Amino acid sequence: MGLSPATTTSQVSYDPPSQDGWVTTRLEFLVNWGRANSLWPMPFGTACCAIEFMATAASRFDLARFGMERMSYSPRQADVLICAGRVPYKLAPVIRRIYEQMPQPKWVISMGACASTGGMFDNYAVVQGIDTIIPVDVYVPGCPPRPEALIHGILMLQDKVKQQRSLSNDAQYAELVIDPTSRHYIPASRIDELSEPFGNSVHQTRSAP
Amino acid sequence: MSVVLPGAALPKNTPDPVTPRTVPHRGGDVNPSVEALRAQFGATIGRHDVTWGETTVWIDATKVREIALWLRDDPTQQYDYLVDVTAVEHRDAAMPLEMVWHVRSLPYRRFLRIKAALDPNAELEVPSIEPVYKSANWLEREVYDMFGVRFGGHSDLRRILLWESYAEGFPLRKDFPLRGRFSRSEQLTQALAANPEAPYSMEELSVADAFHELPADMRERLLRVKAGG
Numbered sequence: 001m002g003l004s005p006a007t008t009t010s011q012v013s014y015d016p017p018s019q020d021g022w023v024t025t026r027l028e029f030l031v032n033w034g035r036a037n038s039l040w041p042m043p044f045g046t047a048c049c050a051i052e053f054m055a056t057a058a059s060r061f062d063l064a065r066f067g068m069e070r071m072s073y074s075p076r077q078a079d080v081l082i083c084a085g086r087v088p089y090k091l092a093p094v095i096r097r098i099y100e101q102m103p104q105p106k107w108v109i110s111m112g113a114c115a116s117t118g119g120m121f122d123n124y125a126v127v128q129g130i131d132t133i134i135p136v137d138v139y140v141p142g143c144p145p146r147p148e149a150l151i152h153g154i155l156m157l158q159d160k161v162k163q164q165r166s167l168s169n170d171a172q173y174a175e176l177v178i179d180p181t182s183r184h185y186i187p188a189s190r191i192d193e194l195s196e197p198f199g200n201s202v203h204q205t206r207s208a209p
Numbered sequence: 210m211s212v213v214l215p216g217a218a219l220p221k222n223t224p225d226p227v228t229p230r231t232v233p234h235r236g237g238d239v240n241p242s243v244e245a246l247r248a249q250f251g252a253t254i255g256r257h258d259v260t261w262g263e264t265t266v267w268i269d270a271t272k273v274r275e276i277a278l279w280l281r282d283d284p285t286q287q288y289d290y291l292v293d294v295t296a297v298e299h300r301d302a303a304m305p306l307e308m309v310w311h312v313r314s315l316p317y318r319r320f321l322r323i324k325a326a327l328d329p330n331a332e333l334e335v336p337s338i339e340p341v342y343k344s345a346n347w348l349e350r351e352v353y354d355m356f357g358v359r360f361g362g363h364s365d366l367r368r369i370l371l372w373e374s375y376a377e378g379f380p381l382r383k384d385f386p387l388r389g390r391f392s393r394s395e396q397l398t399q400a401l402a403a404n405p406e407a408p409y410s411m412e413e414l415s416v417a418d419a420f421h422e423l424p425a426d427m428r429e430r431l432l433r434v435k436a437g438g
Contacts, residue, residue: 089400090372096401124380124389124396125371132397 036161037067042078047085049112056147086114218316240264270325294348337363355381
């Protein structure tokens with residue numbers, strides 16, 4: 001019948017002699033393979049790291065080789081938030097909201113020393129690492145990182161995506177709901193009001209299921 | 210609107226300016242506007258000096274608006290371009306806090322730096338020159354944001370770089386600690402609680418033009434945002 005014996009590895013198996021064109025794999029592997037190779041980045045460039053990010057996306061280093069074919073300038077269509085550059089406190093609620101507007105599953109790359117730790121800007125105006133605002137998956141060190149370093153970070157993120165148990169563990173994709181008693185809590189109605197200008201033709205809002 | 214050509218008010222046979230090869234650190238040609246200011250305002254005008262070819266004149270801070278108006282409108286001065294408004298606080302506590310205005314006269318090809326001394330331990334207040342130069346609006350807001358200098362007569366004096374609910378003080382004052390006054394977690398909490406759209410006034414939002422055509426609920430919401438809600 002052309003089906004090869006059940007495999008326990010994450011390999012696509014193919015049985016050439018039968019020539020029936022059957023391919024078997026695990027659904028989880030296939031989903032992760034698809035996700036890992038079509039990560040659309042949401043660039044959040046605030047400083048010199050963004051210049052390196054642009055170089056990474058341009059033809060010499062060509063981010064499109066890794067499936068990042070399209071820069072998604074809307075968080076609605078983005079998978080991975082790449083924060084390139086220092087984030088001042090004034091931008092803290094902005095990056096928080098952009099992260100919240102991204103649909104699950106979503107990942108974050110913190111590019112460079114400033115985004116990861118505040119870098120040399122240990123002063124009153126700069127957030128000391130974006131992981132105090134949003135969860136970060138991959139930190140790329142450097143000041144700024146070379147394009148190779150960012151690509152290495154992206155490959156690490158792809159490895160992480162490929163190893164996720166996407167179908168058996170829904171909890172990891174559950175939206176992080178902030179405790180309503182926290183001072184960081186923003187009610188859904190307020191978020192809808194604020195995100196109104198960013199809705200599309202079907203009135204997509206942050207709090208809609 | 211008329212186009213002002215640089216050097217338009219100079220005599221017809223004035224040669225085009227060339228970049229000087231050597232400029233003395235101290236001394237050199239004094240901007241003739243200083244003597245004209247002395248003749249016009251007398252004791253209001255203090256000392257002057259010339260540094261790297263640029264003239265600095267000290268004035269009485271309370272008279273800055275009259276002086277700026279005269280410099281702008283007098284046909285022998287025509288300082289039509291306000292380059293910058295800023296302030297300097299020195300590490301030496303005995304030194305005054307200095308207000309600095311840079312003005313340029315395009316028709317006469319002149320540059321003048323005006324300084325006024327303020328007592329850093331007292332309430333900082335100077336008259337706004339926004340009625341004279343519209344461009345002073347944002348420049349004075351920045352000085353207020355960073356130094357806490359209040360500009361009397363400014364039409365819209367509020368913070369411009371930091372958010373409006375910023376409560377830690379004025380960052381470029383010497384008594385301000387580099388990392389701010391609050392803890393990092395308190396700073397982050399306050400920053401996240403800030404409304405990113407609140408700093409924009411109705412005039413700055415593009416929808417303001419069509420405000421009266423908006424639906425009633427959106428009008429109400431915009432008014433709430435304007436009020437800082």
